[in-house]
Amino acid sequence: MDVVSVIVSIGRCFVDPIKKHCGYLIHYKSNIKNLEDRIGKLHANMDGVQLKIDAAKRNGQVILPVVEWWVEKVRNILHEDAEANKKGLNGWCPRYSLSRKAEKKTLEIDVLLKDGQFSEVSSSPPPLGIGSSSVEGIMDFQSRTKMRKEVLEALRDDKINMIAICGMGGIWKTTMAKEVAKRAKDDKLFDEVVMAVVSQNLDLSKIQGQIADMLGLELKGQSEGGRAKQLYSRLKDIESVLVILDDVWEALDLEAVGIPYGGQHNRCKILLTSRSEEACTQMKTQKIFHIKVLSEEEAWNLFRETAGNCIDTPGLHSIAKEVAKKCGGLPVAIVTVGRALENKSEFEWSAALQQLRKAIPENIPGLDSKVYSSIKLSYDSLKSDEAQSCFLLCCLFPEDSNIPIEHLVRYVMGQRLFAKTDTVAEARNRVHAMVKNLKRSFLLLDSEKGEERVKMHDVVRDFAISIAEKRGFLVRCNETMEEWPEKDSCERSTAISLVSKKLKRHPDGLECPKLELLQLASKINNWDALPLPLPLPLNLFKGMKGLKVLSLFGISFPSLPQSINVLQNLRTLQFVHCELTDVSAIGALTKLEILSFIKSKIKELPREMRNLSHLLLLELTECSDLERIPPDLLSSLSHLEELYMFGVEVKWKPMEEEEKDEEEGANASLTELMSLSYLVVLKIQIPNIKVLPKDLAFKKETIKFQIFASYDKGIDEEDDDLNYLFKNSLGLARCDGEATVGLGAMAPS
Numbered sequence: 001m002d003v004v005s006v007i008v009s010i011g012r013c014f015v016d017p018i019k020k021h022c023g024y025l026i027h028y029k030s031n032i033k034n035l036e037d038r039i040g041k042l043h044a045n046m047d048g049v050q051l052k053i054d055a056a057k058r059n060g061q062v063i064l065p066v067v068e069w070w071v072e073k074v075r076n077i078l079h080e081d082a083e084a085n086k087k088g089l090n091g092w093c094p095r096y097s098l099s100r101k102a103e104k105k106t107l108e109i110d111v112l113l114k115d116g117q118f119s120e121v122s123s124s125p126p127p128l129g130i131g132s133s134s135v136e137g138i139m140d141f142q143s144r145t146k147m148r149k150e151v152l153e154a155l156r157d158d159k160i161n162m163i164a165i166c167g168m169g170g171i172w173k174t175t176m177a178k179e180v181a182k183r184a185k186d187d188k189l190f191d192e193v194v195m196a197v198v199s200q201n202l203d204l205s206k207i208q209g210q211i212a213d214m215l216g217l218e219l220k221g222q223s224e225g226g227r228a229k230q231l232y233s234r235l236k237d238i239e240s241v242l243v244i245l246d247d248v249w250e251a252l253d254l255e256a257v258g259i260p261y262g263g264q265h266n267r268c269k270i271l272l273t274s275r276s277e278e279a280c281t282q283m284k285t286q287k288i289f290h291i292k293v294l295s296e297e298e299a300w301n302l303f304r305e306t307a308g309n310c311i312d313t314p315g316l317h318s319i320a321k322e323v324a325k326k327c328g329g330l331p332v333a334i335v336t337v338g339r340a341l342e343n344k345s346e347f348e349w350s351a352a353l354q355q356l357r358k359a360i361p362e363n364i365p366g367l368d369s370k371v372y373s374s375i376k377l378s379y380d381s382l383k384s385d386e387a388q389s390c391f392l393l394c395c396l397f398p399e400d401s402n403i404p405i406e407h408l409v410r411y412v413m414g415q416r417l418f419a420k421t422d423t424v425a426e427a428r429n430r431v432h433a434m435v436k437n438l439k440r441s442f443l444l445l446d447s448e449k450g451e452e453r454v455k456m457h458d459v460v461r462d463f464a465i466s467i468a469e470k471r472g473f474l475v476r477c478n479e480t481m482e483e484w485p486e487k488d489s490c491e492r493s494t495a496i497s498l499v500s501k502k503l504k505r506h507p508d509g510l511e512c513p514k515l516e517l518l519q520l521a522s523k524i525n526n527w528d529a530l531p532l533p534l535p536l537p538l539n540l541f542k543g544m545k546g547l548k549v550l551s552l553f554g555i556s557f558p559s560l561p562q563s564i565n566v567l568q569n570l571r572t573l574q575f576v577h578c579e580l581t582d583v584s585a586i587g588a589l590t591k592l593e594i595l596s597f598i599k600s601k602i603k604e605l606p607r608e609m610r611n612l613s614h615l616l617l618l619e620l621t622e623c624s625d626l627e628r629i630p631p632d633l634l635s636s637l638s639h640l641e642e643l644y645m646f647g648v649e650v651k652w653k654p655m656e657e658e659e660k661d662e663e664e665g666a667n668a669s670l671t672e673l674m675s676l677s678y679l680v681v682l683k684i685q686i687p688n689i690k691v692l693p694k695d696l697a698f699k700k701e702t703i704k705f706q707i708f709a710s711y712d713k714g715i716d717e718e719d720d721d722l723n724y725l726f727k728n729s730l731g732l733a734r735c736d737g738e739a740t741v742g743l744g745a746m747a748p749s
Contacts, residue, residue, distance in 0.1 A: 003087060006330060006736055014697040015466075017118060018436030023182070025122060028099040029102045031099045031102040031106070032099065032102050033644055034102070034103075035102040035103075035109075035362065035541050036103055036107050036108050037107070038105075038106050038113070039077075039078070039109065040060065040111040040369070041109075041113060042074060042077065042078065042109050042112060042113060043078065045074075045113060045116050046071070046074050046116075047077070048116065048696065049067065049070070049071065049072075049116060049121060051123070052121045052122075053067065053071070056121055056122035057122075061123065062122055062123055063120035063121060063122050064120070064121060064122060064123060064384070065120075065298070067118060067121045067122075070112065070115060070116055070118075073112060074112060074116070077105070077112070078107065078110070078608065080367055081258050085300070089171050091163050092737070096240065098687060103301050105188050107172070111699070112513045115438060123601065130178050130181045130193060130194075130214075130244075130645070131374075132181065137482055138672075139293060140273050140300075141291070141295075141296060141298040141301070142295075142298070143294065144176065144179075144300060145175065145616070146182055146258070146308065147165075147289055147291060148176065148179055148183065149162065149167065150179050150289060151176075151271070151289055152180060152183055152184065152187070152189070154287050154289075155180075155184060155189060155242065155269055155271070156189065158266070159286075160286045160287055160346075160452045161261060161262050161268070161269055161270065161286065162261070162270040162271075162272070162275070162283065162284065162285045163194075163267070163269075163270075163272070163282075163285060163286065163287040163288070163289065164248075164271070164272040164274060164277075164285045164288045164289065165177060165271070165273045165274075165288075165289050165291055165621075166273075166275070166276070166277045166279040166280060166288055166290055166613070167275070167290060167291035167292065168330075168371075169275055169332075169371075169458055169459040169462070170291070170330050170332035170333065170371055170457070170459040171293065171331065171332075172291075172331045172332065172333065173246075173247075173273035173274075173290050173291055173330075173368070174246050174247070174273055176273075176291060177244050177246060177271060177273050178195075180194065180244075180271065181193045181242065181244060181271075183731070184242055185298075187375075187454055187693040189240070189242070190240045190241055190242045190269075191239050191240050191241060191243045191551060192214075192215065192238050192240075192241040192242070193216060193241070193244070194210075194211050194214040194241065194242070194243055194244065195211075195214065195243075195245075195246060195658070196209070196210035196211050196243075196244070196245055196246065196402060197210065197246045197247055198245050198248045198252060199247050199399055199400040199560060200247075200305065200399050200458075201398055201399065201400075201477070201478070201479050202252070202598070204224045204256055204257055205227065205230075206626070207245075207257055208224070208227045208228065208257060208258060210233055211231060211243065211257075211258075211259075212231060212234075212332065214403075214415060214500075215234055215235075215685045217230070217231070217234050219231065224545070225256075225257065226257060227258065228255070228257060228258030229258065229640075230258070231257070231258030231259070232258040232259070232260055232311060234263055234270075235258070235259060235260055235265065236260055236264075237269055237664050238268075238592070239267060240267040240268075241267070241268050241269075241693055242269050242270075243259055243268065243269070243270050243271070243492075244270075244271045244272075244273075245270065245271070245273070246272075246273045247273060247275075247400075248274040248276070248279055248280070249271065249274065249276055249279060249624060250276070250282075250440070251273070251279050251282035251283050252279075252283060254270070254283075257452070257710060272285060273465055277290075292329075292365075293329030293330055293624055294329040294330075294331065294334070295329070296325070296329070297328065298329075299324055299325075299334055299592050300321070301326050301331045302331065302334050302335070302338075303320070303323075303324040303327070303334050303337075304338055305338075305340030306334065306335050306336035306342070307320065307337075307339075307341055307342050308342045308343055309317050310342070310343050310344070313346075315346050316349055318351055319346070319349045319350060320349065322353055323337065323341070323349065323352060323353050324337075324338075326353070326357070326373065326374065326375050326637060327362075328374070328401070328723050329373065330371050330374070332371070332442070332457060332459055332460070333371050333374035333375065333377075334374075334407070336374060336375055336377075336378045336441070336460075337352075337374050337377055337378060339351075339376060339378070339440065339441055339442050340378040340381045341381075341443055341747070347670075351369060352377055352381070353374075353491050355377055355380060356373050356374070357374070358378055359611070365588045365650070371555060372463050372466065373493075373740040375459070375463045376463065378442070378443055378469075379391065379443065379463070379464075379467065381441075382438075384442070385418075386417060387432075387434050387437065387438065388432045389412075389417045390408060390435070390438070390714075391438055391443055391444070391464060392410070392464055392468045392471070392473070393408050393411055393704070394444065394454065394456045394464065394474055394495035395461050395465045395468050395473070396463070396495065396519055397454065397456075397463035397477070397497070397499075398474060398477035398479075399458050399461060399477065400455070400458070401455070401456075402447045402449040402453040402454075402455060402510045403447070403453060403454050403455065403456065404452065404453055405431060405432060405435055405452050405453060405454060406428075406452065406724050407551070407574075408431050408449075409424070409427050409428045409431045410549070410572045410574065410594045410596070411517060411549050411551075411572065412430075412431055412618075413427050413571065413593065413594055413616075414548045414549035414570075414571040414593070414594060415516055415517060415518070415548050415549055416548075418430055423616070423641055423678060423680075424594070424617050424641050424642055425641070425642075425681070427728070428724065429583055429664050435454055438454075439454065441462075442457075442461075443460055444456055444457075445457060451725070452723065452725060453485065453723060467506070468495075468659065471495075472492060472493050472494030472495065472496045472514060473493065473494065473497075473624070474489055474490060474493040474495070474496045474497070475497045476497070476498050476499070476500070477497065477499040477500075478499070479499060479500050479502065479523070480500065480501075480502050480554045480655050481498070481500035481503065482500070482502045482503060482504050483503070483504065483505075484498065484503070484507050485498075485504070487510065490507070490510055490512060491510060491511050491512050491514060491543075491672070492514065493514065493515055494514045494515060494516055495515070495516060495517040496512075496515065496517070496518050496519065496523075497516075497517075497519040498519070498521070499519075499521040499522075499523070499553075500521075500522065501522045501523060501533065503522075505534070506520075506535075506536055506537055507537065507540070507542055508539045508540060509537075509539040509540075509543060510540070510543050510544070511543035512535075512543055512544045512545060512546075512547075513543070513545070514546065514549045515544050515546060515547055515548055516547060516549065517548065517549040517550075517551075518547060518549070518550050519549075519551045519553070520551070520552050520553070520555060521551075521552070521553030521554055521702050522554035522555060523553065523554045534555065534556065534557065535558075536555075536557050536561045536608045537561060538562050538563060539561070539563045540561050540563055540564040541561065541564050541566060541567055542563040542566055544566070545566050545567070545568070545569065546565065546569055546572055547569065548570060548571050548572065548703075549570075549571070549572040550567070550572070550573050550574070551572075551573075551574040551576060552574065552575050552576070552578055553576045553578070554577045554578065555575075555578050555579075555691050556578065556579035557579070557580070557581075558581045558582065558604055559579075559581055559582035559583070559585070560582070560585040560586070560742035561585075562585070564585050564588070564589070565585060565588045565589075567589060568589070568590070568591060569591060570589050570591065571591055571592060571593045571594065571603070572593065572594040573589065573592055573595050573596070574594075574595075574598070574600075574619075575596065575598070575600045576595075576596070576598045576599065577598065577599045577600060578600040578601070579600070579601040580597070580600055580601060580602045582606075583602065583606055583647065584606040584607075584608045585604065585608075586608065586609060586612070587606060587607075587608020587609055587611045587612070588608070588612070588631070589612070590612065590613070590614065591616060592612050592613055592614065592615055593616045593617070594615075594616060594617045594619075595609075595612070595615060595618055595619070596617070596618075596694055597619060597620050597621035597623050597626075598621050598623075599621070599623065599627050600617055600623055601623075602625060602626055603625050603626060603627055603628065603634060604625055604626065604627060604628035604629070604630070605626070605629050605630065606630075607630045607633065609633055609636075609637075610630075610632065610633050610636040612636075613636065613637065613638050613639060614639055615637045615639065615640055616639060616640065616642065616678075617640070617641060617642040617643075617644075617650060618637065618640060618643050618644070619644045619645060620641070620645045620648050621645065621647055621648070621683075622643045622646065622647035622648070622744070623645050623647070623648050624647060624649065626648050626649070627649060627650060627651055627667075628650065628651065628667050628668060629650055629668040630666075630668065631653070631665075631667070631668050631669070631672075632664055632668070633668060633672075634668055634672040634673060634676070635672035635675045635676070637676065638677075638678075639678050640676050640679055641679060641680050641681065642679075642680065642681035642682075642737060643673070643679065643681070643682050643684065644681075644683045644684075644685055644724075645684040645685060646683055646684065646706075647682065647685060648684075648685060649687065650663050650667065650668075651667050651678075651687075652667055652668065652669060652670055652686060652687070652691035653666065653668065653669040654690050654691055655665050662747045667717065668693060669691075670686070670691055670693055671693050674693065679703060680703055680704060681703070681704045681705075682703060682704070682705045682706070682707070683705070683706045683707075684706075684707055684708075685707075685708045685709070685710070685725060686707070686709045687707075687709070688709055688710075689709050692707075692709065704726070704728060705728055705730070706726050706727075706728065706729050706730075707729075707730050707731070708731045710731075723732070
């Protein structure tokens with residue numbers, strides 16, 4: 001190669017890089033413009049993906065990791081302040097640097113735009129898991145650690161298929177079982193660990209459903225036998241599985257549930273928790289562990305953790321020590337009392353100790369007397385009679401129930417338990433506030449069904465019943481009960497709650513002059529089919545003239561008995577999941593303030609309801625058979641504050657037929673709602689926008705509304721999951737090519 005060729009080659013090595021770097025200056029504006037365009041596209045793409053993510057989360061979906069990674073990368077880029085650097089330009093060097101960075105960032109965004117074309121952003125959530133222990137640190141106590149190790153050792157034994165943890169109520173057998181489940185999963189002893197609550201009122205379908213949910217299995221069979229076969233097959237396919245059956249009261253037929261046992265599947269092991277050692281023995285449990293109360297030292301450490309640092313003050317320490325001893329080492333009592341006295345004064349502690357010393361334990365088999373005196377202290381420490389009344393109402397519902405707080409609201413309203421409460425909304429706010437306080441005191445528990453439900457610990461519920469009985473409550477939640485309780489006990493009662501699927505008849509002519517609340521149910525949670533009709537005797541209500549609240553759950557009858565006319569003091573009337581034919585007698589109940597037909601089979605509202613001018617709340621949620629509401633009925637409910645009609649297919653009169661004369665069988669028009677001057681809550685589903693008034697305006701300035709227009713048959717709500725704390729929303733779908741109605745149509749007048 002000659003000298004000229006060498007020089008040319010060397011020149012090329014320098015010219016190309018120089019040309020490239022000069023290009024950053026020459027193409028500065030275009031590079032910056034390209035970057036701005038890409039950032040705009042990235043913003044738009046990010047907004048679209050975020051909409052999909054939000055929709056997926058509302059439906060309980062799990063966002064894919066690759067989507068979360070992409071969103072994080074996009075957010076990092078969008079947060080960079082390229083504009084600030086651009087505005088600070090002086091000279092060529094900043095132009096060069098920014099142009100170079102812009103080109104590099106543009107290429108980076110191009111990759112993200114390409115990667116962000118997701119066909120789906122989410123997947124179904126994993127099967128339900130088992131929660132951790134309710135109070136941090138209790139499982140670290142020596143007595144609990146020792147038992148946990150022994151239980152895990154038994155589960156490792158190939159010769160043992162079934163073990164049990166037995167003890168009194170409130171000893172936290174469930175907490176121990178959950179901790180064992182957690183350790184078993186961490187140690188990989190089993191491929192799957194599932195848990196179901198059995199409870200005193202045995203429900204095989206409920207048990208099957210809980211296990212299936214944890215396995216991610218959809219049970220398609222309608223009969224218990226069909227569901228059992230499907231569950232059995234799924235469990236057999238798992239190489240090793242631990243099934244925890246919590247709160248067993250009597251021998252359970254595992255085959256009927258669908259749980260393989262023993263030689264049917266040697267690696268399917270069963271862990272029971274029970275108050276009844278006899279039930280565990282009948283189930284041929286091979287090893288039973290008796291869980292006992294905490295030692296004095298353990299109890300004191302738990303009490304310190306719950307009650308706080310105030311117990312270390314010199315004047316309080318000795319009193320706190322004695323209060324802790326009165327809890328008898330029972331975890332639920334320790335936590336309940338500790339929370340009730342947290343950060344209280346020495347005088348309050350002394351008064352509490354005196355109450356604990358003088359309390360008379362209730363004679364309920366299987367419960368230590370100290371438990372009741374401890375829970376009574378927490379109950380007595382409630383700040384008002386209203387809070388105590390609200391707490392006692394919860395014992396009207398069966399054990400392990402997810403108690404709808406809305407039912408408490410309506411019972412409180414009907415019985416006038418709260419002073420100076422004029423509206424339903426005010427009562428609802430006060431009840432929710434009290435429920436939160438009761439949960440903080442550990443007298444009530446959170447429900448897995450959400451914030452509008454609550455649960456009551458079984459020991460606390462037994463205590464509540466013992467107190468409520470002194471106030472005239474009669475609670476019999478036994479689903480196998482065939483007859484009403486004794487006549488004398490009914491006639492002395494102020495409140496009666498009977499839950500049974502086996503009742504053969506209702507009494508005729510009871511004299512209950514003190515009765516204010518009557519709750520009759522074939523079932524309250526987890527509905528199956530409606531029961532066979534059980535006639536209500538003509539004189540059932542004749543001797544209940546003081547009745548203020550009447551709730552019927554899952555009861556089928558052709559018509560209300562004539563004696564309902566005597567209930568002139570009735571303010572709350574609820575039909576939940578009932579099958580009704582003729583309810584015209586309701587028109588005679590002129591003091592009625594709350595009327596509910598939740599999920600009941602009713603075809604039309606009677607004209608006689610026009611007499612209910614004092615009605616504050618009308619509930620027709622998920623009355624899917626309801627087709628007709630007579631004209632002028634709604635407008636006659638002049639004091640109506642709340643109307644709930646989701647999941648209803650009323651054939652509303654279209655707007656174009658407003659001027660026509662009323663025909664036989666004609667329906668109401670939505671324009672009637674505009675005349676309701678007290679209406680503050682409206683939750684309604686309509687078939688299409690044709691029935692919606694063009695200028696739907698309300699007289700109240702602050703109205704809470706949720707309106708959904710669709711040809712679909714009802715809404716997609718979880719069974720018995722009724723929402724009363726909703727936020728304003730308007731969903732009007734396109735129907736026959738017509739445009740949706742905007743939010744402006746909802747403005748108050």
